[in-house]
Amino acid sequence: MIPHAKMLNSQCSILTAFVQKEFYHIFRDIRTVLVIIGIPVFQILIIGFAISTNVKDVKVAVFDPSNDEATNRIINRLNASEYFNVALRLNTISDAEREFKKGKTGLIVIFGENFGENLYHTGDAAVQLLVDASDPNHGQTVASYATGVISDYQRELLRETDIPVRINSEVRMLYNPEMRSAYNFVPGLMGLVFMLICAMMTSVAIVREKETGTMEVLLASPVKPVYIVISKLVPYFIISWFIFILILLLSVFVLDVPVTGSLLWLNVFTLLFIVVGLSLGLLISTIVKTQVAAILASGMGLIMPVMILSGYVFPIESMPPVLQWISGLVPARWFNEGAKKLIIEGAPVRSVLKEMSILLGMAVLILTVSLRNIKARLE
Amino acid sequence: MRHKTDCQLSIIEVEQLTKKFGRFTAVDRITFMVGKGEIFGFLGANGAGKTTAMRMLCGLIEPTSGKGFVAGYDIEKQPEMVKKNIGYMSQKFSLYEDLKVWENIRLFAGIYGVNEKLIARKTGETLERIGLTNERNVLVRDLPLGWKQKLAFSVAIFHEPKIVFLDEPTGGVDPITRRRFWEMIYESANRGTTIFVTTHYMDEAEYCNRVSIMVDGRIEALDTPRRLKERFRAGNMDEVFRQLARKT
Numbered sequence: 206m207i208p209h210a211k212m213l214n215s216q217c218s219i220l221t222a223f224v225q226k227e228f229y230h231i232f233r234d235i236r237t238v239l240v241i242i243g244i245p246v247f248q249i250l251i252i253g254f255a256i257s258t259n260v261k262d263v264k265v266a267v268f269d270p271s272n273d274e275a276t277n278r279i280i281n282r283l284n285a286s287e288y289f290n291v292a293l294r295l296n297t298i299s300d301a302e303r304e305f306k307k308g309k310t311g312l313i314v315i316f317g318e319n320f321g322e323n324l325y326h327t328g329d330a331a332v333q334l335l336v337d338a339s340d341p342n343h344g345q346t347v348a349s350y351a352t353g354v355i356s357d358y359q360r361e362l363l364r365e366t367d368i369p370v371r372i373n374s375e376v377r378m379l380y381n382p383e384m385r386s387a388y389n390f391v392p393g394l395m396g397l398v399f400m401l402i403c404a405m406m407t408s409v410a411i412v413r414e415k416e417t418g419t420m421e422v423l424l425a426s427p428v429k430p431v432y433i434v435i436s437k438l439v440p441y442f443i444i445s446w447f448i449f450i451l452i453l454l455l456s457v458f459v460l461d462v463p464v465t466g467s468l469l470w471l472n473v474f475t476l477l478f479i480v481v482g483l484s485l486g487l488l489i490s491t492i493v494k495t496q497v498a499a500i501l502a503s504g505m506g507l508i509m510p511v512m513i514l515s516g517y518v519f520p521i522e523s524m525p526p527v528l529q530w531i532s533g534l535v536p537a538r539w540f541n542e543g544a545k546k547l548i549i550e551g552a553p554v555r556s557v558l559k560e561m562s563i564l565l566g567m568a569v570l571i572l573t574v575s576l577r578n579i580k581a582r583l584e
Numbered sequence: 585m586r587h588k589t590d591c592q593l594s595i596i597e598v599e600q601l602t603k604k605f606g607r608f609t610a611v612d613r614i615t616f617m618v619g620k621g622e623i624f625g626f627l628g629a630n631g632a633g634k635t636t637a638m639r640m641l642c643g644l645i646e647p648t649s650g651k652g653f654v655a656g657y658d659i660e661k662q663p664e665m666v667k668k669n670i671g672y673m674s675q676k677f678s679l680y681e682d683l684k685v686w687e688n689i690r691l692f693a694g695i696y697g698v699n700e701k702l703i704a705r706k707t708g709e710t711l712e713r714i715g716l717t718n719e720r721n722v723l724v725r726d727l728p729l730g731w732k733q734k735l736a737f738s739v740a741i742f743h744e745p746k747i748v749f750l751d752e753p754t755g756g757v758d759p760i761t762r763r764r765f766w767e768m769i770y771e772s773a774n775r776g777t778t779i780f781v782t783t784h785y786m787d788e789a790e791y792c793n794r795v796s797i798m799v800d801g802r803i804e805a806l807d808t809p810r811r812l813k814e815r816f817r818a819g820n821m822d823e824v825f826r827q828l829a830r831k832t
Contacts (some may be wrong), residue, residue: 215697222694226683233682233723418676425642425672425749426695427664 219428223436230410231440237406245398245448249455252390260346263311266293266304273321275330279358283314288350301335305379311337312347324362324370331373338378348376388462392544393517395452395475396537399445400511403482404489405503407441411490412499430579438483445479456548465551474547474557477564478540484571485536491578511537539563593620595747595778596641601650603636610636612801613650618747623769623779625792629829633801634782635675635751641780642749643667655746668696671740671748671777675755679736681725685716688724689739696743710738714768730761737768747778754785766791786822795821797828804828 231237265283269276284291289312295301304310317323317331324330334351338344355374362370411434414420423433449472456462464471489502512518514528515537521529532538543560546552554561596618603611611633618624628634639645641654643663652659655669679688686707693703711717714734716727724732733753741748750769754762766788773779781792789795789809796806805812805828809821818824 219694219697222691226680226687226691229687230680230682417681418674418678419680421644421674421676422672422678422692423695425644425667425670425674426692427667427697428695 216432220432220436223428223432224439227410227436227440231444241402241406241444241448242451244401245394245452246455248394248398249391249452249459252394253455253459260288260343260350262290263288263347264293264309265289265291266295266301266310266313267291268295268298268301268313268315269320270318271316271320271322273319275321275324276316279316279332279355280314282354282358283351286350286354288347289354305335305337311343312351314351324372325366325368328368328370329373330371331375334374334376336376336378337380339380341378344378348378352376388456388460388549389545390517391452391456391460391462392541392548393515393537395449395544396478396515396540397508397511397517398448398452399475399479399482399540400485400503400507400537402445402448403441403479404486404507405500407437407483407486408489408493408499408503409496410441411437411487412493412496415494416496431576434487434576434579438487441486442479442483445482446476449475449479462548463551464548466547467554470554470557471544471547474540474543474554474561474564477561477568478536481536481540481564481568481571484568484575488571488575488578491575510535514538516541536564536567594618595620595622595655596624596780597651597653598641599651601637601640601652602648603633603640603645604648609801611640611647614798614801614803616796616803616806618778618780620746621773621776621778623773623781623791623793625789625795626780626782626798627786627789627795627825628782628798630784632798634798637798638749638751638780638782641666642670642672669746671743671745673736673740673748673750673753675751679724679732679739682723684721684723685711685727685735686720688735689742692739693742696745698743706742710742714738730757730764733757733761733765734768737765741772741777745777747780748772750779750781752782752784754783754788762788786820786825789821789825797825799828 231241267280269280280291283289293304293310295304295313298315301313301315304313313335315333315335317333320330320332332355334348336344336348336351352374355372359370359372411420414423420433424430453464453471457464485507486503489499489506493499493502510532514521514524514532514535516532517537521532521538524532539560543557543564546557546560547554594617596616598617599615600613601611601615602609602613614637626634626638636645640647641652641659643654643659643666647660654666657665657669659666680691683691689707689710690703693706698706708717711720714731716731716735719727719731724735727735737748737750737753740750754765757765762785769779769781769791781788783789792809794806794808795812796803797812798804805815805824807815812818812824813820816824816827818827
């Protein structure tokens with residue numbers, strides 16, 4: 206069995222040499238490095254800037270039909286806190302919407318009629334807080350500070366008088382009722398980046414060899430085509446994994462995304478999606494002949510659908526049924542949904558079994574088709 | 585210049601070899617043999633079927649019909665064995681531009697199963713022979729075209745194949761560089777390697793031991809350049825070629 210072992214050994218060393226060569230191709234081309242490392246880091250940082258949890262001097266508009274001692278005291282308290290700045294008094298309640306649309310007001314306080322009277326006599330008064338939640342983290346913080354100020358006042362009243370007073374503060378989040386936070390963009394971003402690295406870069410890397418003629422030389426050599434292909438996939442698999450860990454670290458330490466789910470399963474799930482991406486890249490490389498065609502095919506056929514149909518930018522629930530159905534064909538949609546559950550909701554792995562099996566099915570199908578294509582074309 | 589016309593041992597044998605792409609017959613029942621150590625010129629106009637024939641011999645594509653043996657192996661049934669015993673330099677320029685000179689040598693030698701120690705020893709010798717010792721660590725993309733071609737040829741014969749196939753190896757370089765390239769071809773033929781070369785340049789055809797001229801997928805003439813010139817009463821190979829091409 207020694208000759209056999211020797212042959213296996215030499216095949217292994219060829220594979221290692223090929224993988225090494227592939228890394229040289231990647232890291233000696235500054236543009237490739239920029240795409241691979243630059244895009245994910247840059248995108249994460251942009252998302253990071255979009256999230257602001259820092260609440261200070263939020264502009265407050267007040268609608269106060271009662272205008273009594275109680276409401277004035279609450280308004281003064283709000284104004285006195287470092288978080289709020291009561292800038293405006295509204296004359297009618299319908300002005301509220303217009304104020305928000307101007308974009309400067311972060312909170313509108315609407316007192317009920319006869320607020321003070323109700324408070325002292327029935328011990329029960331209502332105030333409504335309208336919060337601009339287009340940035341949900343910010344909105345949430347604004348709401349909790351505002352209710353904090355009001356309940357401080359309530360406690361003070363309880364100490365002063367013996368009447369059990371109660372202020373009902375009703376919080377309404379406007380413009381983003383589902384409270385979709387910027388965190389939600391992290392899985393979507395991962396889906397996009399892996400499609401870019403795995404599918405686009407891999408297909409371009411394989412097609413480049415066809416274009417430059419080195420593929421022909423490789424095919425005229427005793428190396429099996431499948432080795433050539435594997436050696437192309439391995440580096441991008443490793444790089445994608447590295448990028449995944451990088452995005453995850455940036456998410457936790459820069460964006461403060463609470464990663465609560467099982468890291469093991471998150472890795473398994475992501476690697477599965479990476480394999481789907483690699484097989485798509487392989488498939489494209491067996492179909493097209495030039496690098497430009499590879500970029501167009503993966504750009505139009507993969508990246509665009511990820512942007513539009515994966516739920517990264519537009520929520521799937523609000524799409525028309527036809528588009529929802531089509532989005533089911535986009536692997537990134539399933540990755541996006543599964544990763545959201547695993548990363549943000551910290552759901553157990555059994556809750557993503559559906560997404561996992563769909564991705565697995567896609568990987569097997571695409572890989573089978575592209576491997577068959579290679580045999581027909583290269584041999 | 586030596587001329588070997590009497591070849592007892594054949595290393596390529598082709599019989600009625602045919603390749604069809606759909607209705608188009610690229611190679612039409614060609615039959616010939618190439619002797620061991622011979623420099624065999626494979627001539628023809630663009631689209632005459634040279635490259636297709638050569639690709640069949642290299643095991644890159646399967647013949648539609650007919651037989652072919654290269655280095656004793658059946659090109660249809662044992663393409664892997666054929667590939668192990670040949671060297672190939674393609675028409676397009678075929679080294680990795682973003683790898684260094686020595687990295688290219690090591691990669692391709694490794695592909696052909698040359699062991700590490702031998703690679704290390706022979707790399708120095710090879711670089712010295714083609715005068716690239718100082719360029720060892722230079723990226724191939726920074727070399728002039730003539731040097732790249734010399735390097736590509738050295739890479740193609742590094743594993744000491746029995747036959748080396750050269751597909752228009754001197755396209756786009758000046759006459760002096762072509763002349764030097766042919767000196768390398770002779771050197772390697774003298775060491776016993778069979779050279780199978782396609783070319784457009786008729787002056788290069790004169791350097792070959794024997795040439796075949798393909799017209800429309802068929803071999804119209806096959807002999808030594810001298811005898812071909814006699815037969816067609818031509819002063820040089822260029823005239824021979826023109827006469828054959830005019831016939832169709």
